[in-house]
Amino acid sequence: MSWTARFISSRDEGTAAPLFRREVVLPTGHGEVVSAVLRLAAHGVCEASIDGRPVSDELLAPGWTSYEWRTRYSEHDVTERVRGERFAIGIRVGNGWYRGRLGWEGARALYGSRLAVIAELRIRFADGHHHLVATDSEWRTSTGETIADDLYDGQRIDARRARPGWDRPGFDDSEWAHVEELPSDTSELVASTVPPVRRLREIAPASIAPSPSGRMIADFGEDIVGWVRVTVSGAAGSRITVRHAEVLEEGELAIRPLRSARATDEYTLSGGIDVFEPTFTFHGFRYAEIEGWPGWPAGSASDRVAADVATGLTAVVVGSDLPRIGRFSCSDPELTRLHENVVRSAQGNFLSLPTDCPQRDERLGWTGDIAVFAPTAAFLFDAQAFLADWLRDLALEQQANGGVVPYVVPDLFRHTGIPPALEPFDATAVWGDAAAWVPWALWQAYGDPAVLREAYPSMAAHARRVRSLLSADGVWDAGFQFGDWLDPTAPPDDPMAAAADPGVVATASAYRTARILSETAAVLGRSGDVAEFEAQAEALRAAFRRLFVSDRTITSDCATVYSLAIVFGLLDDDQLGWAGDRLAESVAASGHRISTGFAGTPFVLDALTLTGHLDDAYRLLLQRECPSWLYPVTLGATTIWERWDSMLPNGAVNPGEMTSFNHYAFGAVADWMHRSIGGLAPAEPGYRRILVEPRVGGGISWAETSLETPLGRASVRWELEGERAHLAVVVPPGSTALLRVGDLERELAGGSHELTVPVSPSVSAAAAPVPAPNPASLNSPRPVA
Structure with missing residues (x-):
C-alpha cells in the first residue's frame, strides 16, 4: 500500500x-x-x-x-x-x-x-x-x-x-x-x-540495602534487560538518580564493564505522586543504585525508608516478544539453572535484533555470536521471523560492502570506520559464516525452504567471496580473523590470542559453509550450484588434510581444531578414532575445564560424543571449576557470561576492557543438552522426522525436553532406575520418530509412547567411533540411515 x-x-x-x-x-x-x-x-x-x-x-x-x-x-x-x-x-x-x-x-x-x-x-x-x-x-x-534520552546513557525526565x-x-x-x-x-x-519489543515481566526488588559507602542499592535478584519504574512523591524540583550495573565489586556498583555508557536515569519530581518509566532507553542490570530518595539516609528510620523504596521500585523486563517453544530440565539443579541462564541471555539480547550484550556502549548485532547460537535460539523460541528479518539487513549490508558480510548488522562500522584492531576488513570465518549458518539453522528447525530461498544470494555471495581469499595452497590462512575468540587461555586484553591456529579455524569453517551451500542448492533445485559448491567443499577438505593433518595430529593440537575437524566432517572414518582420542586427551589434560572459545565451544561436546567419549563430554559439561559452564552458576550467575571468567574467583571483575555478564554465545551448549541429554532432535528439517536418542550419563537420573514443532508438540522424558530407563515420548501427528536408547532401535508413529529399556550408564560412551556427520547438519544429529 x-x-x-x-x-x-x-x-x-x-x-x-x-x-x-x-x-x-x-x-x-x-x-x-x-x-x-x-x-x-x-x-x-x-x-x-x-x-x-x-x-x-x-x-x-x-x-x-x-x-x-x-x-x-x-x-x-x-x-x-x-x-x-x-x-x-x-x-x-x-x-x-x-x-x-x-x-x-x-x-x-x-x-x-x-x-x-x-x-x-x-x-x-x-x-x-x-x-x-x-x-x-x-x-x-x-x-x-x-528532556534527554539515549540508549546507552539513559533518560532524563522532569x-x-x-x-x-x-x-x-x-x-x-x-x-x-x-x-x-x-x-x-x-x-x-x-x-x-x-515480534515487537514489549514489557515481558516485572520484578520487585529482592533487597534494598546500603553499600559500604552508604549508597542505596536495590538488588533485583537476576541480571535483566529493561529499566526501573519509579513511583515516588517528594518536594518539587528534587531529583532522583538511578544508575545500573550487572554486578557489585566490593559492595559497590561495578561500572567499569559499562565503559562509556552512563546507564543512568534522572528524574525531577513534580511535588505530587510521580511515576517515572524511561521507555526510550534500556539497561542491562541486576543492581540499581538510587540517589536522592526522600528520607534516605534516615538513621533509625532507614528500615522504614527501605520498605518505602521497595514499594516504589519495579524492574521492567523488556525484549522482543518471541514465543517460547522449547524447554529442558533435568535432575541436576545447576545444569537446569545453566539452561535457564541461556534462556534469559537470549531474551535479554533479542531486543529488536540479536545483540551481543545489553549493558555497555556496544549492543550491536555481532554476526559471530548468532552464527553459533542460532540452533539454540531456534529451539528455545519461535525465532524464524525475527532472524529472517535480521538476515535481510545482513544481505543489504553485505551488498553495500561488495559481497563481504560485515562484522555487525546493521553495519555500524560502515559509518564510523573499522576499528584498527579488526583490520583489514574482509570476509571472516564464523562471523561472516552467519550468512550461511543462520538460515541453515532456521531450515533445520522449522523446515520452511522460504528462508533458504530468500537468503540464498547472500549465502552464495559469502561462499564465493571466501573462495576468492584462499591461498595458493587452497586454505584460508591470510587476512584478519577473529579465530577462536575468547579462548580462556587468551590474555584479558587480547581475546584473539587463542591456542587454535586461525587458519585451521577459518579453513574448517569455510568447508562447512561450502557444504551448507551445496546442500542448500540441492534443496532449492539449483543443480549447477550443487556441483560448484560440492567441488569447493572437496577442495577445501583436501587442502585441510594436506596442510593441517599429519602424524595423527592437527595443526595447533588443541581442543578446538579437533572438535571442528570431527564435527564438520573433515576427517575420514579411519581418522576419527585417533582424533577423538586426542581430543579426549586434551580435554582431560585441561582437567576437564574449558579450553575453547567462540569457534570451538559449540562443537566440543558433539565431537567427544561422536567419537565415543561421552563420559568426557559429561565431565566437561558438569565441571564447576573455572573455566567451565557451571562455574558462573556456582557464583550465582543468572545469565551467560561473555568471558569464562568475567568474574574472577576472588569476586573481582575480569580486568579486560571487554566484559559482559549477559552474552549468549557460550550458551550454545544448550543445543547439545536438548539433543544429547534431552534426546530430542530433528532427523529431518522441521521435525518431519524426529530422532529420540537420549545419551545417559553424567550421573543424571532424569531429564525432560519438549518442543512445539511445526507439526505439534514433541517431548521426551526419561528416568533411570538402576540399569533400566523408563521413557515417555510424544511424537506429533504427521511426524515419525526413530528411538535409539542403549541397544534398542525402534520406529515410533505419531502419538504417546511409554517403554522401559535396559541401559548401562557407566559404559554408555564405550561405543565404536561413528561415521563422520554431515557438516551441513551440524547441531542436528548425525543423519539417520
Whole structure:
C-alpha cells in the first residue's frame, strides 16, 4: 500500500524528545466507524496514543534496521478508539538507534540529525466511505517531560514539564509550533514481520540495602534487560538518580564493564505522586543504585525508608516478544539453572535484533555470536521471523560492502570506520559464516525452504567471496580473523590470542559453509550450484588434510581444531578414532575445564560424543571449576557470561576492557543438552522426522525436553532406575520418530509412547567411533540411515 503521509519533524533540534499531535473531527453522515488502522514509523523510536491511551504495547518501535534501505512500520487496529466524533492523536519520539549514540567511539546521529515520524490513520465507515488522517504540515509539535534520552546513557525526565492532556481533544496547542515536512522516500518503509519489543515481566526488588559507602542499592535478584519504574512523591524540583550495573565489586556498583555508557536515569519530581518509566532507553542490570530518595539516609528510620523504596521500585523486563517453544530440565539443579541462564541471555539480547550484550556502549548485532547460537535460539523460541528479518539487513549490508558480510548488522562500522584492531576488513570465518549458518539453522528447525530461498544470494555471495581469499595452497590462512575468540587461555586484553591456529579455524569453517551451500542448492533445485559448491567443499577438505593433518595430529593440537575437524566432517572414518582420542586427551589434560572459545565451544561436546567419549563430554559439561559452564552458576550467575571468567574467583571483575555478564554465545551448549541429554532432535528439517536418542550419563537420573514443532508438540522424558530407563515420548501427528536408547532401535508413529529399556550408564560412551556427520547438519544429529 502506498503512503500519502509525509515524515514530519520539529524545527527544534534540541535534546528534548519531541511531541507531535493532531486533533481530528470525523465527517458525519456515513454511519459508524467499522475499521480504523494506524500505520506508524519513525526516524528514531516512537510511541503513539489516541485520547491519552497507547495504541499498542510496543516499545522502541520501529526497532533498529539498516535504515538506509529499510525502516519497519507497524499497523495497529484502533477501531474502538475512534468511534467518537472528535479525538486526538499524540506521538512522542526518542533518539533510539537513529540519532542516539552508537558504538564505543562516541558516534551519534549516524543515520540523520532530524527525528521524524510518519503516520496514517485509515478509517472506513459503514457506508463504505474512507477517511484518511496523515502526518502533514497541519500537525503541531512541542516538547514534554523527557528532556534527554539515549540508549546507552539513559533518560532524563522532569515531571514539572509534563503537559497533561496533550494527546487528548480540547488541549490548547496554540503555542505549539507547526511541524516541518521532510523529503519523504516512503519506499524504505516495510511492514514489520517481527515480534515487537514489549514489557515481558516485572520484578520487585529482592533487597534494598546500603553499600559500604552508604549508597542505596536495590538488588533485583537476576541480571535483566529493561529499566526501573519509579513511583515516588517528594518536594518539587528534587531529583532522583538511578544508575545500573550487572554486578557489585566490593559492595559497590561495578561500572567499569559499562565503559562509556552512563546507564543512568534522572528524574525531577513534580511535588505530587510521580511515576517515572524511561521507555526510550534500556539497561542491562541486576543492581540499581538510587540517589536522592526522600528520607534516605534516615538513621533509625532507614528500615522504614527501605520498605518505602521497595514499594516504589519495579524492574521492567523488556525484549522482543518471541514465543517460547522449547524447554529442558533435568535432575541436576545447576545444569537446569545453566539452561535457564541461556534462556534469559537470549531474551535479554533479542531486543529488536540479536545483540551481543545489553549493558555497555556496544549492543550491536555481532554476526559471530548468532552464527553459533542460532540452533539454540531456534529451539528455545519461535525465532524464524525475527532472524529472517535480521538476515535481510545482513544481505543489504553485505551488498553495500561488495559481497563481504560485515562484522555487525546493521553495519555500524560502515559509518564510523573499522576499528584498527579488526583490520583489514574482509570476509571472516564464523562471523561472516552467519550468512550461511543462520538460515541453515532456521531450515533445520522449522523446515520452511522460504528462508533458504530468500537468503540464498547472500549465502552464495559469502561462499564465493571466501573462495576468492584462499591461498595458493587452497586454505584460508591470510587476512584478519577473529579465530577462536575468547579462548580462556587468551590474555584479558587480547581475546584473539587463542591456542587454535586461525587458519585451521577459518579453513574448517569455510568447508562447512561450502557444504551448507551445496546442500542448500540441492534443496532449492539449483543443480549447477550443487556441483560448484560440492567441488569447493572437496577442495577445501583436501587442502585441510594436506596442510593441517599429519602424524595423527592437527595443526595447533588443541581442543578446538579437533572438535571442528570431527564435527564438520573433515576427517575420514579411519581418522576419527585417533582424533577423538586426542581430543579426549586434551580435554582431560585441561582437567576437564574449558579450553575453547567462540569457534570451538559449540562443537566440543558433539565431537567427544561422536567419537565415543561421552563420559568426557559429561565431565566437561558438569565441571564447576573455572573455566567451565557451571562455574558462573556456582557464583550465582543468572545469565551467560561473555568471558569464562568475567568474574574472577576472588569476586573481582575480569580486568579486560571487554566484559559482559549477559552474552549468549557460550550458551550454545544448550543445543547439545536438548539433543544429547534431552534426546530430542530433528532427523529431518522441521521435525518431519524426529530422532529420540537420549545419551545417559553424567550421573543424571532424569531429564525432560519438549518442543512445539511445526507439526505439534514433541517431548521426551526419561528416568533411570538402576540399569533400566523408563521413557515417555510424544511424537506429533504427521511426524515419525526413530528411538535409539542403549541397544534398542525402534520406529515410533505419531502419538504417546511409554517403554522401559535396559541401559548401562557407566559404559554408555564405550561405543565404536561413528561415521563422520554431515557438516551441513551440524547441531542436528548425525543423519539417520
